[in-house]
Amino acid sequence: MKIPYFLLELDQTEDGRGLEGALSELTSEPDEPVVFVRRSQLGGYGATLKAYQDGSLQKLLKMNGLEDFPGPYDYDLIIIGGGSGGLAAAKATAKFNKKVMVLDYVTPTPQGTRWGLGGTCVNVGCIPKKLMHQAALLGQALKDSRDYGWNVNEKVKHDWEKMTEAVQNHIGSLNWGYRVALREKRVTYENAYGQFIGPHRVKTTNNKGKERIYTAERFLVATGERPRYLGIPGDKEYCISSDDIFSLPYCPGKTLVVGASYVALECAGFLAGFGLDVTVMVRSILLRGFDQEMAQKIGEHMEEHGIKFIKQFVPIKVEQIEAGTPGRLRVVAKSTRSDETIEGEYNTVLLAIGRDSCTRNLGLETVGVMINEKTGKIPVTDEEQTNVPYIYAIGDILEGKVELTPVAIQAGRLLAQRLYGGSTVLCDYENVPTTVFTPLEYGSCGLSEEKAIHKFGEENIEVYHSYFWPLEWTIPSRDNNKCYAKIICNIKDNERVVGFHLLGPNAGEVTQGFAAALKCGLTKQQLDNTIGIHPVCAEVFTTLSVTKRSGGSILQAGC
Known part of the structure; x- marks a missing residue:
């Protein structure tokens, strides 16, 4: 009948046993589910089906003051948040011919900055960050080029305005592309702020203050985070x-x-x-x-x-x-x-x-969704389900999960496939690779050395490491013995690699490949048996021989 309902899963709810006891005092109904309509007990599956077939269920709904009942839900799924995770979930859900709405609204910064559809990564995160990082690397490449024989006679100067215009033009094309993609997949997009006002109901408010109310069978919260301020004068x-x-x-x-x-x-x-x-x-x-x-x-x-x-x-x-x-x-x-x-x-x-979760002004308390009061993070099950069964959450707002764009995308796609495609595949939050795009890039996958020691004990891990000097840097004679590689191995598990760390150029590209190997249970022996590509930076991982425990020298005299 697609009538808004509240579902209480006793085996997944806090104090489920206590609730089960309270339920047994209300009814002796042996079947599941036990259905109540506006506090009137209807019964189990059989009784509910019979009531529907003979029309008494419909009458009961009207008897309980629902003459103005809105009928079926407006949407199968409403997603609050138009970032990478929310958009991925929307497009994946639409493939199953479900009716989907995406609500996205950017509250301007104190300086008045705002942006379009796509969330943090596209507008004020990964994409512009990597482009500006590339701009800086090109400056270094121009300096290096003189040693390679290029005559750069005029004084090189950077044009900030030209760069930001180019970056923002690219972002603008991405914003438009996302809107087109949603339209093509028949996903409704509304540039409005969404807030829960009751079970299965949200109120939206656009930038002109116009409000509307929508209902949905399920909701997905994917609102991400925003930068934190110091709380000091000025x-x-x-x-x-x-x-x-x-x-x-x-x-x-x-x-x-x-x-x-x-x-x-x-x-x-x-x-x-x-x-x-x-x-x-x-x-x-x-x-x-x-x-x-x-x-x-x-x-x-x-x-x-x-x-x-x-x-x-x-x-x-x-x-x-x-x-x-x-x-x-x-x-x-x-x-x-x-x-x-x-x-x-x-x-x-x-x-x-740091950044704070955008969860405190969504009306989550109105529908009973629990959040960590200190951090604003939302605890979820392995299925990304909150304590309210019809509300799910993904991305940076999850408690205890990795805060990375590709993680939110993966979680959103897999959630849609589970909800509407019959899949049982869960998002794997272990061994997630990432890269810090500092001037000398840092790629990592798996455990840090500190976490590996805490998990396995210092005596049970072996760290192999080495400095290296990229061939490209030898001609300009810069940054020798600054690039660094190390792997952390679990001795008791056939020296399986549990931590991968690289400091050097193109660290992200290198780390992505090794991340797949870590997923497959990469061991030190398998690395030793792998023939390296010469001369590239990544080959250092096929020749690691010095352990930290040995204290041997890892300085490189040349490439």
């Missing part, structure tokens, strides 16, 4: 975030990057690559959650290439000295170890201190 008034930097209409000039996340280091890296004066202010450690040896080497490389670091300090006030594009700002910071304070002047302050 932060929202004068600072920008990664939501602003990629479309900034002017060159940021002398920049202070606050934070030690991968976003902070990536932005600092490409800004320095354009020749800007860049300082990174770090509260504690670099790249928390990543392998700390790799993080330290990234920081050292960035410092050697002119990026300044202020460690164990946090800003406590940002003041505007002079307005402009860019203007001038004064930053007052306090030590995390003492009462010492310092001041500095910058043209731009970029905050990259």
